[in-house]
Amino acid sequence: MRYPVVIEPGDEATAYGVAVPDLPGCFSAGDTLDEALKAAEEAAAAWLDATLDEGGAVPSASPLEALRANPHYVGWIFAMIEVDPAVLDDKVERVNITLPRRVLRRLDVLAKAAGETRSGYISSLTLREAGRKRA
Known part of the structure; x- marks a missing residue:
């Protein structure tokens, strides 16, 4: 599953800040753009996992164009992150455990x-x- 992200540019003194607008309150940062995007993927997976645990629904991803049209994000970088679909998998699986x-x-x-x-x-x-x- 892919979600668009907005990235506040960083420099030598500040990290790149990343927000996932479709997942309210989901954000992360990284010293490099690659680190920031990886951290955003991890944050999004944790956000979705917690939401499912609480009985919430998985939000749909917005089109990237909708974020680009938002004046709040002028000067920001736009990208997409990938969230492992296994995070969303609630299919029942039979397991065998051994206990005393x-x-x-x-x-x-x-x-x-x-x-x-x-x-x-x-x-x-x-x-x-x-x-x-x-x-």
């Missing part, structure tokens, strides 16, 4: 108490932990 029986029993008790299946409980724990790490 005593741990599995605890997992089942906790899942039942939460009103979830074993898989659902593992998924909830993972998303909750990922959210705490972002905060």
